[in-house]
Amino acid sequence: MNGLEKIEHACLTDVGVRRSHNQDNHAVLVGADERQWRAHGHLFVVADGMGGHAVGELASQQAVATIPHIYHKHAKMGAVKALRVSYEEANANIYSKGQQNREFEGMGTTATTLLLKPEGAWIAHIGDTRVYRIRNLGEKGLIEQLTYDHSLAWEIARQRRVEPEAVQVPTNVLIRSLGPTAIAEVDIDGPYPIENGDIFLLCSDGLSGQVSDNEIGSVATALAPAEACRFLIDLANIRGGPDNITVLIIRVGEACAESVPETRPRKARRAPAGRSPWANAWPLVALLLGIFLSVVASWLTYNRIEFGKATYILAAVVVVAGLLGLFIEHRREKSQIVEAPPPMARVHRQTNCKIDRETVDKLARSSESLRQRASDLQTEADRATYRQHADAAAKFLETGDFTAAFREHCRAMRSVMDVFARLKTKVEMFQPVWER
16 A cells, blocks of 8 residues: 555635636646655645736646646755745746736736655645645544735734734735745745644635635535535635635545654754763864974974984874864764754644534534525525435434534535535525534
């Protein structure tokens, strides 16, 4: 079994309700075998273009084409250097294109990359496209935002030490992206520890702007990646779908979780305790003694005193011994000092996404409300399918299997959302369904 067989991934992109063109793009580059998995890992990229229809599409296309290619070319340099080079090359290509024609003015894109390797997960990021890690910890489910939104709202919030939602500025104003400037500042973080069962989710702001973190975490936990992608996109669309939506979900198995990095920095090891200070100092003493003997030998030779030549030879032997000692000590110190690993990778937000009875009840009420809304609009959903999943959810709820009940309510709700998806109709009053 190789790393490829131990992950399950799916991606879906949608133009949304209000846009005529899809400026989002994505790329997936998975290792074809065990050797490639260990050497290059699995790479996932999502980019959200900006600068007008064709211009934004072109920018995001260039990003998702360049980043995987350049990373794979330079993977032997290590994750950090290879990712940085790939982003520098992508930025240079997009910037150059933007300078060629006035129609390309303002050309740019967000770009967020998740790299899974045996040592952990690495993230390269610029813009407001996000990476989440979703993990079940016993009685607690947790969704963590691993990327920092390079937006005006988040930057003002950071300076004021408040939540971004408390800042009254447009949320879509970016302060960093690929393309508009000759040099782009990219965040690279990692390695994040990977555990069996971890779920990573990449998405453009078309999803994160309409669906809350705990909703995203609950859906990605309960549904398989492909089913979760479809449900989340339909949910974002039914709440207005003001932007393009891209969702990429990766569920990790054992092979990708085989090597979990340390969570605490290691201290550099020093010389073993009890070793005499003389053991470190003697090469320097030998050099000084050699220099002194050389001076004595010169004086003896100048005054034509016997033993001058022999003293020169002795001085040379002592100097060579001192230099050899310095070399040996240098090699010993180098082998004993262990370079501390990078600081712990950053988590910018944590939200509870555990599926409990309250969560299931809220979703059930929202699902029924949406079904009634469809009926009022004379666009009745498939009643048989809806009732089949709603009844199954009720049975799971009786046994205390909240995740299975939640899953069935999602499927019941999908049968209704399909109606609105076909009509591209938004539901203005359909608010977040199970926010805490």
